[in-house]
Amino acid sequence: xxxxxxxxxxxxxxxxxxxxxxxxxxxxxxxxxxxxxxxxxxxxxxxxxxxxxxxxxxxxxxxxxxxxxxxxxxxxxxxxxxxxxxxxxxxxxxxxxxxxxxxxxxxxxxxxxxxxxxxxxxxxxxxxxxxxxxxxxxxxxxxxxxxxxxxxxxxxxxxxxxxxxxxxxxxxxxxxxxxxxxxxxxxxxxxxxxxxxxxxxxxxxxxxxxxxxxxxxxxxxxxxxxxxxxxxxxxxxxxxxxxxxxxxxxxxxxxxxxxxxxxxxxxxxxxxxxxxxxxxxxxxxxxxxxxxxxxxxxxxxxxxxxxxxxxxxxxxxxxxxxxxxxxxxxxxxxxx
Amino acid sequence: xxxxxxxxxxxxxxxxxxxxxxxxxxxxxxxxxxxxxxxxxxxxxxxxxxxxxxxxxxxxxxxxxxxxxxxxxxxxxxxxxxxxxxxxxxxxxxxxxxxxxxxxxxxxxxxxxxxxxxxxxxxxxxxxxxxxxxxxxxxxxxxxxxxxxxxxxxxxxxxxxxxxxxxxxxxxxxxxxxxxxxxxxxxxxxxxxxxxxxxxxxxxxxxxxxxxxxxxxxxxxxxxxxxxxxxxxxxxxxxxxxxxxxxxxxxxxxxxxxxxxxxxxxxxxxxxxxxxxxxxxxxxxxxxxxxxxxxxxxxxxxxxxxxxxxxxxxxxxxxxxxxxxxxxxxxxxxxxxxxxxxxxxxxx
Numbered sequence: 001x002x003x004x005x006x007x008x009x010x011x012x013x014x015x016x017x018x019x020x021x022x023x024x025x026x027x028x029x030x031x032x033x034x035x036x037x038x039x040x041x042x043x044x045x046x047x048x049x050x051x052x053x054x055x056x057x058x059x060x061x062x063x064x065x066x067x068x069x070x071x072x073x074x075x076x077x078x079x080x081x082x083x084x085x086x087x088x089x090x091x092x093x094x095x096x097x098x099x100x101x102x103x104x105x106x107x108x109x110x111x112x113x114x115x116x117x118x119x120x121x122x123x124x125x126x127x128x129x130x131x132x133x134x135x136x137x138x139x140x141x142x143x144x145x146x147x148x149x150x151x152x153x154x155x156x157x158x159x160x161x162x163x164x165x166x167x168x169x170x171x172x173x174x175x176x177x178x179x180x181x182x183x184x185x186x187x188x189x190x191x192x193x194x195x196x197x198x199x200x201x202x203x204x205x206x207x208x209x210x211x212x213x214x215x216x217x218x219x220x221x222x223x224x225x226x227x228x229x230x231x232x233x234x235x236x237x238x239x240x241x242x243x244x245x246x247x248x249x250x251x252x253x254x255x256x257x258x259x260x261x262x263x264x265x266x267x268x269x270x271x272x273x274x275x276x277x278x279x280x281x282x283x284x285x286x287x288x289x290x291x292x293x294x295x296x297x298x299x300x301x302x303x304x305x306x307x308x309x310x311x312x313x314x315x316x317x318x319x320x321x322x323x324x325x326x327x328x329x330x331x332x333x334x335x336x
Numbered sequence: 337x338x339x340x341x342x343x344x345x346x347x348x349x350x351x352x353x354x355x356x357x358x359x360x361x362x363x364x365x366x367x368x369x370x371x372x373x374x375x376x377x378x379x380x381x382x383x384x385x386x387x388x389x390x391x392x393x394x395x396x397x398x399x400x401x402x403x404x405x406x407x408x409x410x411x412x413x414x415x416x417x418x419x420x421x422x423x424x425x426x427x428x429x430x431x432x433x434x435x436x437x438x439x440x441x442x443x444x445x446x447x448x449x450x451x452x453x454x455x456x457x458x459x460x461x462x463x464x465x466x467x468x469x470x471x472x473x474x475x476x477x478x479x480x481x482x483x484x485x486x487x488x489x490x491x492x493x494x495x496x497x498x499x500x501x502x503x504x505x506x507x508x509x510x511x512x513x514x515x516x517x518x519x520x521x522x523x524x525x526x527x528x529x530x531x532x533x534x535x536x537x538x539x540x541x542x543x544x545x546x547x548x549x550x551x552x553x554x555x556x557x558x559x560x561x562x563x564x565x566x567x568x569x570x571x572x573x574x575x576x577x578x579x580x581x582x583x584x585x586x587x588x589x590x591x592x593x594x595x596x597x598x599x600x601x602x603x604x605x606x607x608x609x610x611x612x613x614x615x616x617x618x619x620x621x622x623x624x625x626x627x628x629x630x631x632x633x634x635x636x637x638x639x640x641x642x643x644x645x646x647x648x649x650x651x652x653x654x655x656x657x658x659x660x661x662x663x664x665x666x667x668x669x670x671x672x673x674x675x676x677x678x679x680x681x682x683x684x
Contacts, residue, residue: 031553040552043577044545073538141390144594146657154657168577180577245541248573251594253566254386255537300546301553306503306534 010276014323018291025298032301039178045293046186047072047241051264052271052285053193054237058119059268059280060197061230062210063112066123068238069261070130071104073254075242077134080143080252083163085155090163097239104130105235109228123231127261135254143252159250167247182244186286189237194282206230207279266317267292273323292316364678365403366630368432372404375433377625378426380410382419382438382463387592388614391658395618396435398682403626416443423447426456433457433625441466457628459638461621462508471628473621473638475612477508480589480642481515481563483610487644488559488587491607495525498559499550501533501543501567512563512589529554533567543570544577551578558584560605565590568606572598575605591645593657599647600655608646613662616640616671619682623674634674643668 026033051068058065075097082093104126111122139150145158170177171184197203208216209223217223241260246252270291271277271284295312368375379396383389393409400407410426412419420443426434427450434451436444441464448465451458458465461473488496502513520526530550536542543562547570551557560575562568568588575584584605588595591611599606617640624634643665649655653664662669670681 029553031555037549037552040548040577044548047541076538139390140385142387142592142594144592145597147593148657148659154659177579245538248544249538249540249569250598253538253540253594255539257537259536259542260538297545297549300532300549303530303532306532306546309534 007276010323012275014273014291014320015275015287017319018287018294021291021294021298025294025301029298029301032298035175035178037297039180039183041290041293041297042183042186043180044297045267045289046180046182047244048260048263048267048292049186049286049289050189050237050241050244051260052267052289053189053282054234055264055268056271056280056282056285057193057197057206057230057233057237060203060206060210061227062213063119063227063230064123065108065231065234065238066120066261067104067108067126067130068234068241068264069257069259070127070134071101071235071238071257072242072245072260073257074104074130074134075101075239076246076249077138077143077252077254079163079243079246080159081137083159084143084145084147084157084252085137085149087157090160093163094166094243097243098236101235101237101239101242102232103235104239105232106228108235109231112231113224113227131257138252140254142254145251159247164247164250167244167250182248185240185244189240190282190286193233193237197282202226202229210279263292263313264289266313270317270320273320276323278324288320365680366678369403369405369626369630373406375403375405375629376408376429376431377405377433377435377622377629378408378410378429378431379435379437379621380412380419380422380426380439382412382414382416382440384411384413387594388590391592391614392437392618395613395615396622397618398615399619399622402680402682403622405626412439416440420444420447423451427451427454431456433459433629435621435625436460436463436465436470437621439463457625459621459624459628459634461617468636471624471634471636471638473617473624473640475617475640476642477511477589478515480610480612481512482519483642483644484563484587484589484608485515485519485561487608487610487646488561488585489519489523491585492559493525494523496558497527497529497554497556498561499530499532499547499554499557499571500528501547501560501562501564501571502531503533503535506535509564516561516563529557539566540569540573543567544573545570547571547574548577551575551580551584555580560584560586561588562586563589565592565595565609568609569595569598572604572606581605589642591658591661596650596655596657596661600650604647606647608644610642610644611668612640612642612671613658613668616669620671620674623679626679627674627676632676638674640671640673641667 055065079093079097082088082096108123108126111117112119147155149155166181169181171179173179205221206226209226213223267289268285270288274284274287277284296309410422412422419439434456444465448458448467452469458470460470532546532550534542560571562571565588568586571586575581581603586606588609591609620640624638627634655661655664
């Protein structure tokens with residue numbers, strides 16, 4: 001009996017908590033309940049969510065990618081550089097950023113599998129490298145139309161409407177102008193990663209590498225390929241996040257992206273607890289990101305001061321980790 | 337004794353005047369700046385990342401170039417201990433003057449004293465080193481906040497519902513907050529519906545998320561006071577996304593080229609900002625130091641006054657970037673502080 005309860009808590013405890021939270025805020029935070037508010041919560045987590053899905057892939061192969069935050073801000077600066085200074089088209093800028101993300105992921109992967117640099121260290125190095133590199137072309141300045149370049153010329157390029165569209169356009173769904181493009185992209189990326197990890201042979205092999213790399217290698221799998229692939233996916237998703245950020249801000253703001261990194265790692269780790277998975281998974285990551293988003297927006301609506309936010313994120317993460325590790329291992333013991 | 341002092345100084349002054357007259361244009365500067373390439377000054381920085389600090393540095397560089405002095409830049413990148421070490425490095429290098437740019441009182445007070453003891457002239461920008469021999473140079477953050485709020489009252493009357501973006505514990509924001517508290521106390525009709533704000537980067541994006549939920553919860557806000565341009569950018573994104581562009585006016589502080597284009601978007605809610613030109617602040621720092629090097633006194637406290645910049649002014653004069661702004665608004669291009677008759681100004 002108590003065993004059943006335990007299983008229930010592990011599988012659904014976190015979702016129950018989520019629903020409880022939504023009910024709580026709907027009652028106590030004016031303006032929280034409603035379709036626009038819901039969409040807005042999705043929007044606020046879309047970018048960190050997309051990054052978190054990339055981290056999930058590296059976690060699956062028992063790796064870790066610390067460089068995603070700086071890949072995202074590099075992509076933000078790079079798209080601004082292409083649009084404003086080189087006056088390239090939106091499509092060129094987008095493709096260039098995606099390639100840059102893939103390339104960074106490839107380098108990360110090669111450092112890790114070929115040069116045998118531990119994943120944390122390799123991606124940490126990449127993080128610093130990118131934080132510095134993204135500032136080189138403009139000598140540390142933010143990029144905006146009308147800025148004076150180091151050469152003394154004035155940059156005349158603008159963010160074209162077609163580029164801003166990916167950050168600002170809203171699709172009609174029942175209500176006019178309801179669903180912003182970043183939310184759609186977030187859902188598409190989540191679906192893609194979920195299908196890839198759960199339903200394809202490649203995804204299965206990546207999980208196998210994560211649990212026992214040696215055994216998987218001995219079964220004839222090219223484990224190095226899949227590990228590099230995980231970092232490439234992570235780099236590409238991070239650059240998508242950066243593009244959405246650029247389109248929303250409409251300018252190239254210098255930023256380290258460290259908060260993006262921490263928030264998305266938290267979302268991926270919270271995802272471990274969803275449905276008792278106790279392992280990295282795409283669905284969990286998406287729900288983890290939403291969970292944090294709901295909490296933060298609800299608290300902001302209730303006028304909670306800014307420093308409660310990190311505290312709350314930390315609280316959620318700790319609770320999620322307890323769900324994942326303590327309860328899961330206890331139920332396993334109970335089963336024997 | 338007093339008479340003797342007066343006498344000698346007036347003789348000295350006369351001698352100086354004579355040398356000035358006899359040695360032509362360049363020697364218009366008093367010693368030791370009559371031979372400026374032999375004069376070494378150091379800029380010791382605590383904060384350097386971001387548009388403001390880049391512009392500040394360019395101001396320091398151009399004014400140093402105008403004077404012809406040898407400028408060395410030490411950048412501690414927010415490492416307080418390293419910044420103090422860098423002052424010692426500058427002393428060892430034998431510089432004649434040091435500009436301390438930001439930093440912590442606790443770590444810089446002793447280092448600044450060591451520099452003064454070594455006979456070096458020191459000025460401090462936006463950091464209090466608790467030393468009567470060191471002039472404090474400041475942009476008046478209090479005035480930034482006050483001018484923006486006075487404009488808000490001029491535009492909206494003294495009865496409105498406001499959202500306020502504030503993160504306590506950041507010195508300039510705390511000084512701007514003082515203006516908000518005063519205005520609020522003086523105008524009971526101003527209702528502070530919500531206080532929010534975060535410095536999580538990217539700052540504009542994080543604040544956009546927060547502002548969005550504040551607007552959702554308080555649909556009747558008409559004024560947003562965001563006394564830092566990154567905050568204002570975030571609020572503007574949220575206001576646009578919420579479709580409240582026509583209803584809300586945003587008042588902020590600081591300005592950059594990107595801010596100008598955001599303010600000038602058609603129908604933009606960002607109606608006014610108040611700013612000191614960071615490049616001018618940099619120039620004032622170097623000029624104050626130059627005055628001290630020649631034996632003058634720029635005063636215990638040198639304040640660079642801020643300027644109100646409205647959306648209307650930007651549109652009327654078709655201002656696209658900071659250069660245009662400087663050209664159309666002379667008080668933004670040059671602050672008439674720390675000036676002497678002989679002071680060479682950077683070429684515009």
